[in-house]
Amino acid sequence: MSTVSELQVQTALKEVQDPYVGKDLVSANEVKQIRVQDGRVEVDLELGYPAKGVSGRFSKDIQQRVSAISGVREVLVNVRQNIRTHQAQKGVKLLPGxxxxxxxxxxxxxxxxxxxxxxxxxxxxxxxxxxxxxxxxxxxxxxxxxxxxxxxxxxxxxxxxxxxxxxxxxxxxxxxxxxxxxxxxxxxxxxxxxxxxxxxxxxxxxxxxxxxxxxxxxxxxxxxxxxxxxxxxxxxxxxxxxxxxxxxxxxxxxxxxxxxxxxxxxxxxxxxxxxxxxxxxxxxxxxxxxxxxxxxxxxxxxxxxxxxxxxxxxxxxxxxxxxxxxxxxxxxxxxxxxxxxxxxxxxxxxxxxxxxxxxxxxx
Missing domain, CATH: 3.40.50.300 (P-loop containing nucleotide triphosphate hydrolases)
Incomplete structure (x- = not known):
């Protein structure tokens, strides 16, 4: 069995586009961690917007891309959301909560x-x-x-x-x-x-x-x-x-x-x-x-x-x-x-x- 590297997985993930931010998953900094062990690949994906409606779609795309790598026998994808506070117009204070x-x-x-x-x-x-x-x-x-x-x-x-x-x-x-x-x-x-x-x-x-x-x-x-x-x-x-x-x-x-x-x-x-x-x-x-x-x-x-x-x-x-x-x-x-x-x-x-x-x- 050939050895799977993290770089190979990252390269595959660059082919998965996030249409809502207009970038691939890697360029958008949405891939937070990749773990590779004995042909088992686990990917942690963090989206800056509500993820419930798109997590299945991204998981499927990632599994298809990564599974095509020689030596990969299992792919696990964890998708979470992290909605952060973004900047408003200058000089106006944020509202609590x-x-x-x-x-x-x-x-x-x-x-x-x-x-x-x-x-x-x-x-x-x-x-x-x-x-x-x-x-x-x-x-x-x-x-x-x-x-x-x-x-x-x-x-x-x-x-x-x-x-x-x-x-x-x-x-x-x-x-x-x-x-x-x-x-x-x-x-x-x-x-x-x-x-x-x-x-x-x-x-x-x-x-x-x-x-x-x-x-x-x-x-x-x-x-x-x-x-x-x-x-x-x-x-x-x-x-x-x-x-x-x-x-x-x-x-x-x-x-x-x-x-x-x-x-x-x-x-x-x-x-x-x-x-x-x-x-x-x-x-x-x-x-x-x-x-x-x-x-x-x-x-x-x-x-x-x-x-x-x-x-x-x-x-x-x-x-x-x-x-x-x-x-x-x-x-x-x-x-x-x-x-x-x-x-x-x-x-x-x-x-x-x-x-x-x-x-x-x-x-």
């Missing part, structure tokens, strides 16, 4: 941003992350309905409120505190104060990701987010037609100006699938989001079709990822979550929370 904040934004309303945000949050949780979602749309909160949550939040200490929960994620929205049909007739300062309180006065606990569903536009709420909330990255949602893309560009430029990394662009309502014949039609044009991503040199995170089931499931309080994760639509959202988390995983890590506080006193 929340590792990463992802803002989901659009330049205009009606492009399906809230539906995308809730399914993104559910996708991250489905793959093994602890996730919360903050509905930052004070004037038009929609997450209570989409998540199927009713009732009022409670407080255990009289100072902070407990987040509401459903489908495995935590949630907070002004919609939990007011009647569904109540109109919020507030000026800008009241809105920004409410947003800060919803975020800071909620006992979120330990979260790998918080998804913030922003209102459309580039106004007070977005400015507050940029100045006071540590946002790790932004996802821009648009539809393919030129009118939506024009406003989406404004949103992208706003995040660039305030130093918030752009994780990528999602093209929603990308095409229509006829429920009777299965024919696909580009109702709102096609490929606009991808062209915009190329123009601004950011990632194109995926295309979501216009499908009645997405609307029905959200209206019924059980969004697509919760209702049918194994469907074609569910898989599209799960892949979106993996690309967002993978893009985030390769950003710079924030170590400031590990530094001790240094206090200088005069005696």
């Amino acid at each position: 929340i590792k990463n904040i992802i803002a989901v934004a659009s330049g205009k309303g009606g492009v399906g941003k809230s539906t995308t945000a809730v399914n993104l949050a559910l996708a991250l949780a489905h793959d093994g992350a602890s996730v919360g979602i903050l509905d930052a749309d004070i004037y038009g909160p929609s997450q209570p309905r989409m998540l199927g949550i009713s009732g009022k939040p409670t407080s255990k200490d009289g100072k902070s409120i407990e987040p509401m929960e459903n489908h495995g994620i935590k949630a907070m929205s002004i919609g939990f505190l007011i009647d569904e049909e109540t109109a919020m007739i507030w000026r800008g300062p009241m809105v920004t104060q409410a947003l800060e309180q919803l975020l800071s006065d909620t006992r979120w606990g330990e979260l790998d990701y918080m998804v913030i569903d922003l209102p459309p536009g580039t106004g007070d709420t977005q400015l507050t987010l940029a100045q006071k909330i540590p946002v790790t990255g932004a996802v821009i949602v648009t539809t393919p037609q030129d009118v939506a893309l024009l406003d989406a560009r404004k949103g992208l430029k706003m995040f660039e100006k305030v130093g918030i990394p752009i994780l990528g662009i999602v093209e929603n309502m990308s095409f229509y699938i006829c429920p009777k014949c299965g024919n696909e039609d580009d109702i709102f044009s096609h490929g606009g989001g991808e062209r915009m991503a190329e123009q601004y040199e950011v990632d194109f995170l995926g295309a979501i079709p216009l499908d009645r089931r997405i609307r029905n499931e959200a209206d019924e309080g059980k969004p697509t990822v919760a209702a049918e994760p194994g469907s074609r639509l569910g898989q599209l959202y799960l892949e979106l979550g993996r690309h967002v988390a993978g893009k985030l995983a390769v950003q710079s890590v924030d170590f400031s929370h590990k530094f001790p506080n240094i206090v200088i006193q005069n005696k």
Whole structure:
């Protein structure tokens, strides 16, 4: 029997690509340890994003590549996740317990941003992350309905409120505190104060990701987010037609100006699938989001079709990822979550929370 070397195994692992970080496993520093003994190879793989949905795929690819090495008789793969805290915009302090904040934004309303945000949050949780979602749309909160949550939040200490929960994620929205049909007739300062309180006065606990569903536009709420909330990255949602893309560009430029990394662009309502014949039609044009991503040199995170089931499931309080994760639509959202988390995983890590506080006193 020929002797198997660690170098041979490492060379084989360089042929396995991680599509979510855009590198092979070795270059991405995801291979943490290789153990070789008497033809038995054991590989420890560590992913910087939720691993539950992809561990089987990577294990299979690694086993196939390594098993092809002469002398290998057994391959064991251990996959774990290590979701770390990544850098946000400069000058903004991290929030205790929340590792990463992802803002989901659009330049205009009606492009399906809230539906995308809730399914993104559910996708991250489905793959093994602890996730919360903050509905930052004070004037038009929609997450209570989409998540199927009713009732009022409670407080255990009289100072902070407990987040509401459903489908495995935590949630907070002004919609939990007011009647569904109540109109919020507030000026800008009241809105920004409410947003800060919803975020800071909620006992979120330990979260790998918080998804913030922003209102459309580039106004007070977005400015507050940029100045006071540590946002790790932004996802821009648009539809393919030129009118939506024009406003989406404004949103992208706003995040660039305030130093918030752009994780990528999602093209929603990308095409229509006829429920009777299965024919696909580009109702709102096609490929606009991808062209915009190329123009601004950011990632194109995926295309979501216009499908009645997405609307029905959200209206019924059980969004697509919760209702049918194994469907074609569910898989599209799960892949979106993996690309967002993978893009985030390769950003710079924030170590400031590990530094001790240094206090200088005069005696």
